[in-house]
Each structure stands twice: as C-alpha cells, then as structure tokens.
Amino acid sequence: MFKLLVFCALFMVMGIGHGFNHGQNLKDFDDFTILYNKLYANTSVRTFANYNFINNRNHIAQHNAQEERKHSTYREAVNQFSDLSLHQIxxxxxxxxxxxxxxxxxxxxxxxxxxxxxxxxxxxxxxxxxxxxxxxxxxxxxxxxxxxxxxxxxxxxxxxxxxxxxxxxxxxxxxxxxxxxxxxxxxxxxxxxxxxxxxxxxxxxxxxxxxxxxxxxxxxxxxxxxxxxxxxxxxxxxxxxxxxxxxxxxxxxxxxxxxxxxxxxxxxxxxxxxxxxxxxxxxxxxxxxxxxxxxxxxxxxxxxxxxxxxxxxxxxxxxxxxxxxxxxxxxxxxx
Missing domain, CATH: 3.90.70.10 (Cysteine proteinases)
Known part of the structure; x- marks a missing residue:
C-alpha cells in the first residue's frame, strides 16, 4: 500500500511538472518563439526552454503583483530572455x-x-x-x-x-x-x-x-x-x-x-x-x-x-x- 501511495505521489508531481506543455501554456510558448524568432537544437532543448518560459512568466506575474502592492519599484515583462534559466543567463x-x-x-x-x-x-x-x-x-x-x-x-x-x-x-x-x-x-x-x-x-x-x-x-x-x-x-x-x-x-x-x-x-x-x-x-x-x-x-x-x-x-x-x-x-x- 505504501509503495502504491508513493507511486501515485510521484505520478502527480510528474503530471504537474509536465503540465506546462499543454493548452494555453503551449500556445503562449509557441507565440513567444515566433515573436522572438527562436530556434532550438532539438526537442529536448525546446522542452527545457518551454519549462523556463512558463517558470519565468509565473515569476514575472508574482513580481508585478508585488509592484502593484507598492512592494517593488519596477515591473517585469516577458522578453527575448524569458526562455533562459538563471544558470544559462x-x-x-x-x-x-x-x-x-x-x-x-x-x-x-x-x-x-x-x-x-x-x-x-x-x-x-x-x-x-x-x-x-x-x-x-x-x-x-x-x-x-x-x-x-x-x-x-x-x-x-x-x-x-x-x-x-x-x-x-x-x-x-x-x-x-x-x-x-x-x-x-x-x-x-x-x-x-x-x-x-x-x-x-x-x-x-x-x-x-x-x-x-x-x-x-x-x-x-x-x-x-x-x-x-x-x-x-x-x-x-x-x-x-x-x-x-x-x-x-x-x-x-x-x-x-x-x-x-x-x-x-x-x-x-x-x-x-x-x-x-x-x-x-x-x-x-x-x-x-x-x-x-x-x-x-x-x-x-x-x-x-x-x-x-x-x-x-x-x-x-x-x-x-x-x-x-x-x-x-x-x-x-x-x-
């Protein structure tokens, strides 16, 4: 029973982790790649860029919410670097x-x-x-x-x-x-x-x-x-x-x-x-x-x-x- 619970938990985490690849998120990423003329070496690189894009966009939304509450002095927005991780930057x-x-x-x-x-x-x-x-x-x-x-x-x-x-x-x-x-x-x-x-x-x-x-x-x-x-x-x-x-x-x-x-x-x-x-x-x-x-x-x-x-x-x-x-x-x- 314990093993089944662990498996279910892992399945849910993996499902959430791959959720960025579906629906509106995928369309938004496709629009981003077209707008900034993005080309990726292979599917794996594109998938990682997709993950970074969704993660960075969420960070931007959270930061701007803080700015609207006067907890920050500047705003952020998606740009040509939004498919990069901090390590890549x-x-x-x-x-x-x-x-x-x-x-x-x-x-x-x-x-x-x-x-x-x-x-x-x-x-x-x-x-x-x-x-x-x-x-x-x-x-x-x-x-x-x-x-x-x-x-x-x-x-x-x-x-x-x-x-x-x-x-x-x-x-x-x-x-x-x-x-x-x-x-x-x-x-x-x-x-x-x-x-x-x-x-x-x-x-x-x-x-x-x-x-x-x-x-x-x-x-x-x-x-x-x-x-x-x-x-x-x-x-x-x-x-x-x-x-x-x-x-x-x-x-x-x-x-x-x-x-x-x-x-x-x-x-x-x-x-x-x-x-x-x-x-x-x-x-x-x-x-x-x-x-x-x-x-x-x-x-x-x-x-x-x-x-x-x-x-x-x-x-x-x-x-x-x-x-x-x-x-x-x-x-x-x-x-």
Whole structure:
C-alpha cells in the first residue's frame, strides 16, 4: 500500500511538472518563439526552454503583483530572455576581464550640474537607434563603445540623427578571441585610437553569431577615430553625474545576473542586496532624474537588448550612495 501511495505521489508531481506543455501554456510558448524568432537544437532543448518560459512568466506575474502592492519599484515583462534559466543567463554574461592598463587622458573640462533632471538624448534633440546584441554573444562592451562614440559624434557635429556605428567591427577586429565572452570597452577604445569605426551600414551588426567573426579589414581604414578617452574612479557617482550633465555619455559595467534586470520592463530598478553571481553588461549612462511617484532618484541608461526590453531599450536604475553605479566607468574624451 505504501509503495502504491508513493507511486501515485510521484505520478502527480510528474503530471504537474509536465503540465506546462499543454493548452494555453503551449500556445503562449509557441507565440513567444515566433515573436522572438527562436530556434532550438532539438526537442529536448525546446522542452527545457518551454519549462523556463512558463517558470519565468509565473515569476514575472508574482513580481508585478508585488509592484502593484507598492512592494517593488519596477515591473517585469516577458522578453527575448524569458526562455533562459538563471544558470544559462550567468553563462551568457560572464565577468569582463581587464588585462591592459587604461591609456587614460585628462578629462574634458566640465561644469557642476545645475539641473535635477537631465538627459543627453532628449536635451540635445538626438535620435539614437537602440541596438540588439541578441542572445548568443556577450557583446555589450562593443555595442556600448560604438553607441557612446555615436552619441558624442552627433553632438560634436550637430547631427541630430547620427549614423549608427558598427559594434560588429569591434567584436571581429578588437575582440582578440574574447569578443563574445569577457571583453571590455577599454579594448574597443584602444583599438579606435589606431583605426576608424565604420558605420553599421558599411560593417553590419550580426547578433545571430555566438562567436566573433573574421575581421573585414578593408572596412576599418576609414571612419570615426578616437583621439582620447578617460575613466572615472569606481564609486565616484558625483563625477559620473557631472560628466553626464556636460553631455558626455559614460559607459559603466553592471551586473545582469538577476531575473529582475533581465526581465526589467519599467520603473526604477533596485538591485537585490545579494546575488548568486556577478557578470558583466555594459550600459551607456545618458541621464539622471527623480521619479516623483516613487520618490526615488535614478540614472537613465541605454542598453543593447533592443526596444522590446525595458523602457524602449532604456533602464532607470536607482541613484543612491547605497547603490553606486560608477564601476569601470569609461567615456570617449576627444574624437
């Protein structure tokens, strides 16, 4: 009798465990795969992705219920990462490595901030495309570097719609074998002091690659060249705010290895005090402000997860001495 009860219990657990594969859940997952053009190596991989999708969607619903009760300051939503487990996310976004000292230059002269709310993009009337690095290559270092230079170039040339620049060139030509794993923006800037950055039209981005490609050398002889770059000391958010106020896009390293960050949809993101892992995603800080409804100060950052992630590709992160944002911060100084 005891064995029969154990068998029945196991059968019920297995039935519940496989319940995600039926009815509306299956249709929702099929719609998800079509929307994000998902392809899986085999049935087993697809089944695991299906399980992750249902699990993550349930987590999102639970989190948003907490947000509606004012127990959270941001909302989450299904996006291109919703078929990944936390373990897969950690593997996709490893910690960046720094092996060469920065060729730091004296920063551009700046003035102290006077505005409580400031945004480079809207303030300068720029139209900037939000890029999508895809779900196969940890290439934010290249996308952030290209976007920071693109923004600065638009400001310096008074071009309100600057031409998008090629992150793929940086991945292929400056990646040094780690373009999809542990590379960092400083490597991109060092490379661009020697050669030019092509436009994305001339050297197209390819977010379907899981490894860096072969450098197309005839495309990098012309383009925007970086004369100098500067860095900000870790934790110096006062300097970070000052440079942003002076229309300087600053790249920072941020830990993406949490469901909250990966599924972020809107609001002011407050990271958990403890995380299971620390990886690297590079963001371009373009502004700061205050959310009156939440009574929170925030940074506005441009990510490279496409426009379906976050607030049209941007994230607002809490601005507080308890949560310093300036980490391995770097910015183009002179083009």
């Amino acid at each position: 950690i593997n996709l976004f490893p910690k960046a490595q720094y092996t060469v000292p920065a060729q730091n230059s004296t920063p551009t002269a700046t003035t102290e901030p006077t505005d409580t709310d400031f945004d480079i993009i809207t303030g300068m009337g720029l139209t900037i495309d939000v890029e999508d690095q895809g779900t196969h290559c940890s290439s934010s270092w290249a996308y952030a570097a290209a976007k920071a230079i693109e923004i600065m170039n638009g400001i310096q040339t008074a071009e309100s719609t600057p031409e998008p620049l090629s992150a793929q060139e940086l991945i292929d030509c400056a990646g040094m074998g780690t373009g999809c794993t542990t590379q960092n923006p400083q490597t991109a800037f060092d490379f661009l002091k020697l050669t030019g950055l092509a436009t994305a039209a001339d050297y197209p981005n390819n977010n379907g690659l899981a490894t860096q490609g072969v450098c197309v050398t005839d495309q990098i002889l012309t383009g925007i060249k970086l004369e100098a770059y500067s860095t900000i000391k870790d934790g110096d958010d006062i300097a970070l705010k000052r440079f942003v106020f002076n229309n300087i896009p600053v790249i920072v390293e941020y830990n993406p290895d949490t469901f909250g960050f990966m599924e972020y949809s809107s609001g002011v993101y407050v990271p958990p005090k403890k995380t299971k892992a620390i990886g690297s995603q590079f963001l371009v800080v373009v502004g700061y402000g205050h959310d009156a409804d939440l009574d929170l100060d925030y940074w506005r950052c441009l990510n490279s997860f496409g426009t379906t992630w976050g607030e049209n590709g941007y994230i607002r992160i809490i601005r507080s001495a308890k949560y310093p944002l300036a980490k391995n911060a770097i910015f183009p100084n002179t083009l």
